[in-house]
Amino acid sequence: MSTSNDGVALVESEHLPGAGGAPAHERVYLALRERILFGGFQPGRPVTLRGLAESLGVSPMPVREAVRRLIAQRALELHDNRRVSVPAMTARKFDEIVFARLALEPELAVRAMPRIGEVELARIEQIDDGIEAAMERGDPEGYMRSNHAFHATIYNLAASETLGALVDSVWLQFGPFMRTVYGRVGTTNLEDQHQKAISAIRRQDGEGLKSAISEDIMQGMRFIGETAFRR
Amino acid sequence: MSTSNDGVALVESEHLPGAGGAPAHERVYLALRERILFGGFQPGRPVTLRGLAESLGVSPMPVREAVRRLIAQRALELHDNRRVSVPAMTARKFDEIVFARLALEPELAVRAMPRIGEVELARIEQIDDGIEAAMERGDPEGYMRSNHAFHATIYNLAASETLGALVDSVWLQFGPFMRTVYGRVGTTNLEDQHQKAISAIRRQDGEGLKSAISEDIMQGMRFIGETAFRR
DNA sequence: AAGTCCGATTTGTGATCACATTATGCCCTG
């Protein structure tokens, strides 16, 4: 059962935006990141170095380094057996993730706001169109990609590397879980809360942006939490 | 200049609490962590895999994995040159760290509080005695060790792995910087803010504990920030 | 027929080697 349902994404040989002449362990890291964030891995699923290496067309060595990195970010989990797996979600962990998101992301958005000009805002609105399209289409992976792009684009503009890294780690931790939920119940029940954020940015209203991001997080996470933990 | 002022800490061969039969890369990780948290490394200082390997008495291989892990935690920095160094502090990064600490650590303390019984509180008070002793002694490393133990002991009791990992990453990022400041101005001007936290725990006052931790962070970080950035 | 033990396979770990890239020191040139 070596390759079972691994999805397809091999490491692109060359000419890929953002990973041109980068070291193999970096390309492997980015490839695994993609799978984790957008549903390529099933929570709880065991992962082997040699398996990933074969699946990505590289030797086990760069995989080791990429996996070690993802373990440090808590995107993967190292058990006492010395075996690696995609962490399973628990109600407790989920609650911590929600708290961390609410504590960090609105601030990150506010710090980004002064740097969001016309072109950046246009790009953000374009991404939001993609979100709604994916929602209507009932496309979970497309929704997750666009939704991540929406937040990541804003947060990256904050150029706050420390806070950004913390938030990035958090996203990596609920990515696989999000995918299983949407795969089960679809995306049609979602509502797009991003318009409030966009208009707040347009009028450079910091408090408005903070509460818009907060509401977006609360609404989205409550939906995920309720359908998964039925509390 | 291979060995310059590396400090001494070799990787203890065996019989060390918490790293008995652990893999070498784990022991190396813990050793490097110690150096970073408690002042064994100078910010901005370059670090080489082979150098660390020789300094720790292991092959470069486990060092690679430990360093990759620390890079992911932002305790070390990977430059475009592919060279690794201890990150230098900036006013901007420092500000982000303060925000993250204030956003996460009081909550972590509150989540730990119900689990702090008589024995745990006694242990915490004992650690605080160590802090005051190190302060009077003018011992920066001892102060940093005890201060870290004080916070880490409380936060670990929260058993909140996700939030704990975020906070851990933050501490790793200001450890070396803290050391340079205390090394420059000493620890005699510090005041111990922990009594307020201890008494809040004793009467199980969540809000009181939150504000005590917040004040401790603000006071300590303001001192560090002022002496370093003289703003 | 169910549980247990033992052998074969898989897996993580660590070391060593080879190579490309980068940094460093030296010599030469002006």
Added chain:
DNA sequence: CAGGGCATAATGTGATCACAAATCGGACTT
């Protein structure tokens, strides 16, 4: 004596090999 180019050394990266622990398979026992 200063500055630039070149040979040498050092460094990160990746592959391969060897080994020990863990897992999994089936055969055997009761």
